[in-house]
Amino acid sequence: xxxxxxxxxxxxxxxxxxxxxxxxxxxxxxxxxxxxxxxxxxxxxxxxxxxxxxxxxxxxxxxxxxxxxxxxxxxxxxxxxxxxxxxxxxxxxxxxxxxxxxxxxxxxxxxxxxxxxxxxxxxxxxxxxxxxxxxxxxxxxxxxxxxxxxxxxxxxxxxxxxxxxxxxxxxxxxxxxxxxxxxxxxxxxxxxxxxxxxxxxxxxxxxxxxxxxxxxxxxxxxxxxxxxxx
Amino acid sequence: xxxxxxxxxxxxxxxxxxxxxxxxxxxxxxxxxxxxxxxxxxxxxxxxxxxxxxxxxxxxxxxxxxxxxxxxxxxxxxxxxxxxxxxxxxxxxxxxxxxxxxxxxxxxxxxxxxxxxxxxxxxxxxxxxxxxxxxxxxxxxxxxxxxxxxxxxxxxxxxxxxxxxxxxxxxxxxxxxxxxxxxxxxxxxxxxxxxxxxxxxxxxxxxxxxxxxxxxxxxxxxxxxxxxxxxxxxxxxxxxxxxxxxxxxxxxxxxxxxxxxxxxxxxxxxxxxxxxxxxxxxxxxxxxxxxxxxxxx
Numbered sequence: 001x002x003x004x005x006x007x008x009x010x011x012x013x014x015x016x017x018x019x020x021x022x023x024x025x026x027x028x029x030x031x032x033x034x035x036x037x038x039x040x041x042x043x044x045x046x047x048x049x050x051x052x053x054x055x056x057x058x059x060x061x062x063x064x065x066x067x068x069x070x071x072x073x074x075x076x077x078x079x080x081x082x083x084x085x086x087x088x089x090x091x092x093x094x095x096x097x098x099x100x101x102x103x104x105x106x107x108x109x110x111x112x113x114x115x116x117x118x119x120x121x122x123x124x125x126x127x128x129x130x131x132x133x134x135x136x137x138x139x140x141x142x143x144x145x146x147x148x149x150x151x152x153x154x155x156x157x158x159x160x161x162x163x164x165x166x167x168x169x170x171x172x173x174x175x176x177x178x179x180x181x182x183x184x185x186x187x188x189x190x191x192x193x194x195x196x197x198x199x200x201x202x203x204x205x206x207x208x209x210x211x212x213x214x215x216x217x218x219x220x221x222x223x224x225x226x227x228x229x230x
Numbered sequence: 231x232x233x234x235x236x237x238x239x240x241x242x243x244x245x246x247x248x249x250x251x252x253x254x255x256x257x258x259x260x261x262x263x264x265x266x267x268x269x270x271x272x273x274x275x276x277x278x279x280x281x282x283x284x285x286x287x288x289x290x291x292x293x294x295x296x297x298x299x300x301x302x303x304x305x306x307x308x309x310x311x312x313x314x315x316x317x318x319x320x321x322x323x324x325x326x327x328x329x330x331x332x333x334x335x336x337x338x339x340x341x342x343x344x345x346x347x348x349x350x351x352x353x354x355x356x357x358x359x360x361x362x363x364x365x366x367x368x369x370x371x372x373x374x375x376x377x378x379x380x381x382x383x384x385x386x387x388x389x390x391x392x393x394x395x396x397x398x399x400x401x402x403x404x405x406x407x408x409x410x411x412x413x414x415x416x417x418x419x420x421x422x423x424x425x426x427x428x429x430x431x432x433x434x435x436x437x438x439x440x441x442x443x444x445x446x447x448x449x450x451x452x453x454x455x456x457x458x459x460x461x462x463x464x465x466x467x468x469x470x471x472x473x474x475x476x477x478x479x480x481x482x483x484x485x486x487x488x489x490x491x492x493x494x495x496x497x498x499x500x501x502x503x504x505x506x507x508x509x510x511x512x513x514x515x516x517x518x519x520x521x522x523x524x525x526x527x
């Protein structure tokens with residue numbers, strides 16, 4: 001069922017090659033959409049479109065890149081949806097989110113709190129924050145795609161259906177802002193906060209210690225799988 | 231038109247100060263206006279031809295739909311269209327309604343409001359709203375911003391076009407081409423003040439001498455007044471004249487998008503970036519403790 005994720009030297013495979021490629025197709029296309037989108041969002045950012053080849057080029061490529069982005073998000077949905085459903089374990093973890101945000105992990109807490117935290121907190125392959133990010137990007141992507149199609153082909157929307165244009169003109173930037181909130185937190189967490197996280201999405205590997213610390217239930221599961229396979 | 235030739239009071243998608251804003255002397259007197267008296271239009275379409283001629287636009291093939299309408303709609307290369315309606319009055323008499331349809335040159339232009347491209351749409355201090363095709367990025371937001379369904383998209387060049395009120399002629403103290411061609415004197419051109427005065431005089435005349443009790447002037451306040459005004463037999467029912475909107479406004483959703491949402495969004499974006507940075511300064515990274523027994527990193 002699940003492929004072997006146990007590597008040599010106490011390392012585990014956090015993201016397969018396929019997962020990393022699709023993540024970066026999604027991530028880089030989002031960055032392009034974000035930059036050109038910001039140019040259309042505010043006159044103060046229009047210089048970005050100039051840098052990226054001019055307003056017309058940005059307007060021409062933005063929707064195509066949008067298709068790339070949505071395709072990659074749909075593909076991610078296909079491969080990750082099993083890992084992304086929100087469960088009771090996540091709701092337990094949510095109660096400790098204050099401690100998580102303040103980096104009050106086990107070693108920094110008094111002993112009785114450690115046990116309590118350990119009872120609540122073990123995380124599967126993705127924690128609740130990661131799952132929220134996924135669903136924000138997924139549903140945001142759907143809204144951006146549908147409204148984006150209307151804005152792409154504005155000229156073909158007849159006068160009698162102009163409410164579609166009005167709906168799109170307001171929902172597209174709202175969905176953009178919601179995904180941007182997720183994106184800012186995701187990039188910040190993935191690069192600055194969770195050390196080892198950025199390497200894992202580049203090379204795919206983490207240490208068992210890292211996995212035990214951040215995703216204990218997932219590590220237990222894949223170790224179990226590996227044992228069962230032997 | 232070069233932006234240098236005329237004073238500019240509004241620029242689309244523009245960050246910072248507008249070069250011409252408040253610069254023109256006696257601004258009010260300089261507002262230009264086209265007056266269309268629908269009661270004397272005979273539907274000869276000379277204005278359509280003059281527009282095509284002056285603006286070097288191709289002559290489109292006409293279509294026949296069993297009425298006097300020769301074209302279904304304006305298009306990117308056809309900016310001026312006589313809209314024809316057959317109308318039966320309450321007393322059983324029959325009328326042909328003709329309305330010259332083109333850009334209204336709103337004082338508060340929805341196209342300019344919605345446009346994200348710097349300098350793609352400008353409003354000169356004489357009130358003319360003009361598309362600067364070189365700066366147009368072809369996004370089509372102006373199409374959604376316009377309450378009159380005027381801007382039209384050219385799919386081949388990805389640019390949007392509309393009537394310029396012959397800004398190039400007006401800059402040289404000439405009247406627009408359509409005015410020049412009109413044989414009945416139903417089209418007039420001058421300052422906004424003069425045209426409003428003349429239109430009201432004509433509306434009074436229609437009321438007093440011709441029995442059109444509802445005759446009036448169409449100069450919709452919802453868009454701050456327009457640079458094209460109409461005299462109508464029945465000003466209470468402008469929709470009769472080929473769908474002239476009764477109370478046009480820049481769509482509220484465009485205003486919502488360009489004002490409150492923009493500010494909320496800007497604050498949220500900056501807040502998000504500053505917030506994450508503050509979080510790092512306060513709490514720092516999550517470092518997994520070394521697990522030497524397991525040979526971790």
